[in-house]
Amino acid sequence: MSQAAADTMDNTHAAEHGGHHGEHHVLPYTVYFAVYGSLLVLTGITVLVSFAGLGKWSIPVAMAVAVVKASLVVGYFMHLKYDDRLNSLILVVTLLFILIFFAMTFSDMRTRGMIDPVEDNMVLRNEQAAEKAAAAEASGESSEKGEEAHHEGAAEH
Amino acid sequence: MSTTAEHAEHPKFLAHHFYTPGQQADSAKLGMWLFLGQELLFFSGLFLAYATYRFFYPDTFLEAHHHLSVPMGGFNTVVLITSSLTMALAVRAAQTSNQKKLIWNLVATIAFACVFLVVKYFEYSAKFHHGFLPGKFYTGHGIEGLPHLFFGIYFVMTGLHGLHVIAGIGVLIWILMRSKRGDFSAEYFTPVENVGLYWHLVDLIWIFLFPLLYLVK
Numbered sequence: 001m002s003q004a005a006a007d008t009m010d011n012t013h014a015a016e017h018g019g020h021h022g023e024h025h026v027l028p029y030t031v032y033f034a035v036y037g038s039l040l041v042l043t044g045i046t047v048l049v050s051f052a053g054l055g056k057w058s059i060p061v062a063m064a065v066a067v068v069k070a071s072l073v074v075g076y077f078m079h080l081k082y083d084d085r086l087n088s089l090i091l092v093v094t095l096l097f098i099l100i101f102f103a104m105t106f107s108d109m110r111t112r113g114m115i116d117p118v119e120d121n122m123v124l125r126n127e128q129a130a131e132k133a134a135a136a137e138a139s140g141e142s143s144e145k146g147e148e149a150h151h152e153g154a155a156e157h
Numbered sequence: 158m159s160t161t162a163e164h165a166e167h168p169k170f171l172a173h174h175f176y177t178p179g180q181q182a183d184s185a186k187l188g189m190w191l192f193l194g195q196e197l198l199f200f201s202g203l204f205l206a207y208a209t210y211r212f213f214y215p216d217t218f219l220e221a222h223h224h225l226s227v228p229m230g231g232f233n234t235v236v237l238i239t240s241s242l243t244m245a246l247a248v249r250a251a252q253t254s255n256q257k258k259l260i261w262n263l264v265a266t267i268a269f270a271c272v273f274l275v276v277k278y279f280e281y282s283a284k285f286h287h288g289f290l291p292g293k294f295y296t297g298h299g300i301e302g303l304p305h306l307f308f309g310i311y312f313v314m315t316g317l318h319g320l321h322v323i324a325g326i327g328v329l330i331w332i333l334m335r336s337k338r339g340d341f342s343a344e345y346f347t348p349v350e351n352v353g354l355y356w357h358l359v360d361l362i363w364i365f366l367f368p369l370l371y372l373v374k
Contacts, residue, residue: 026252036242043234043367047227050372062368069364077245078357084183087190094194098201105205109212 025082035076042069170345182347189351193358200362203314207369210306217302222370224289224300225311226280230371233276234363240269241360248353251346256336259349263333266356270326277319284308311370318366321359328352 046065054061075081080088168178175181211218247262288296291309332352335341341349 026249029249032242032245032249036238039238039241040235043231043238046368046372047231050368050374053374055374058374059369062373063365066365066368070361073241073357073361073364077241077360078354079248084186086187090187090190090194094197097198101198101201102205102208105209109209 025079027076027079027082031076035072038072039069042072168344170340178345182345182350185347185351186354189354193354196358200317203310203317204365204369207310207314210310214303214306217300217304218307219374220302221289221300221304221307222373224284224287225371226283227371229276229280230367233273234367236269236273236276237360237363240266240273241357243269244353244356248346248350251336251341251349252343254343256339256341259336259341260333263329263336267326267329267333270322270329273322274319274326277315277322284312314366314370318359318362321362325352325356325359328355 042065046062049061049065050058052058074091080091167173171178171181175184243262243265247259247266250256250258250262284290288294288298289300289304289308290296291312292305295305295308297304297308329352332349335348
C-alpha cells in the first residue's frame with residue numbers, strides 16, 4: 001500500500017503542476033482491489049445496520065455509508081482525485097444545486113402543517129393569539145372588557 | 158505552408174479542431190462530466206419524490222419495502238460493484254495498451270450488467286405477480302396505506318436505472334467492438350474512459366437506491 005501512497009502523491013503533484021494534460025495516471029492494481037474490498041465491506045455494513053433497528057437514525061447512517069461508497073467510486077474508479085480540478089468543480093456545483101433543491105423542498109414539507117387552510121394563516125400565529133387571550137383571562141381582567149376589545153376589533157375589520 | 162506539416166503530424170484519432178490529443182481528451186472528459194452532472198440532477202428529482210412521499214407516508218413505506226427482496230437487491234449491489242471494478246480495470250488496460258485485458262474486462266462488465274438485468278427481471282416478475290404496481294394498476298393485497306405510491310416510486314426509480322443499465326450495455330458493446338478493431342491504446346482511449354465514467358455513475362445511483370428502497374427501516 002505504501003507503493004500506492006507514493007503513486008498517489010506523485011499523481012497529486014502532477015495535477016497541481018497542471019502539466020498533466022495528455023498524461024495518464026495509471027493506478028496500481030492494489031488501489032483498485034482495496035477500493036473494491038472496501039465497497040463490499042461497506043455494502044455488508046449497510047445491510048447489517050438496517051437490521052439493527054436504529055429507528056430514525058437508520059436513514060442518516062445508511063446515507064452516510066452510501067456517501068463514503070460513492071466517494072470511493074468517484075475518487076478512484078472515476079479517477080476524479082487525479083483529474084483536472086475543473087471536473088471536480090462540475091461535480092461540486094451539481095451537488096450544491098441538489099442541496100438547494102432538497103433544502104427548499106424540505107423546508108416546505110416541514111412547515112406545511114403550520115398553514116391553516118381555512119384562515120390562510122399561520123397556525124402558529126393563531127396559537128400565539130390564543131395563548132395571549134388565555135393569559136389575559138388568567139390575569140383576572142373582566143370578561144366584559146375582553147368582549148369590548150373583541151367588538152372594537154370586529155369594528156376595525 | 159506550415160499547416161501542411163502540422164496536419165501530417167496529426168494522429169488519425171485527433172479531430173481537426175483540437176491542437177493536441179491531450180486537449181481533445183480533456184475536452185471530451187469535461188463534456189462527459191457535464192453530462193454526468195445533468196444525470197445526477199435528473200435523478201435527484203426522483204430521490205426528492207421518494208423523500209417527499211416517505212415523509213408524508215412513513216408507515217406505508219415501511220410496510221411496503223418489506224415486499225422487496227433484500228437478498229436479490231444485495232446480490233445485485235455486489236454484481237454492480239464488481240462490474241464497476243472490471244470497468245475500471247478495462248480503462249487501466251487501455252491506459253497500458255493491454256488489448257487482451259481490455260477486451261476481457263469489457264466482456265466481464267457486460268456479463269455482470271446482464272446478470273443485474275436478469276435478477277431485476279425476476280424481481281419485477283414477482284411484483285407483477287402480486288399486483289404490486291404503480292398507481293391505478295395496483296391490485297395487490299395486504300399492505301396498509303397507499304402502497305401504490307411506494308411501488309410507483311420503486312418502478313420509476315429502478316426502471317430508469319434499469320434503462321441506464323441497458324444503455325450502458327449498448328455503449329459497452331460499441332466500445333468492445335472498437336477494442337477488437339484495435340482502436341484504443343495508451344495514446345487514445347477517451348471513449349473507453351468516458352463509457353467507464355458513465356458506467357460508474359450507474360453504479361453510484363444504485364449505491365443510493367439499494368438502501369433507500371430495500372433496507373431502510
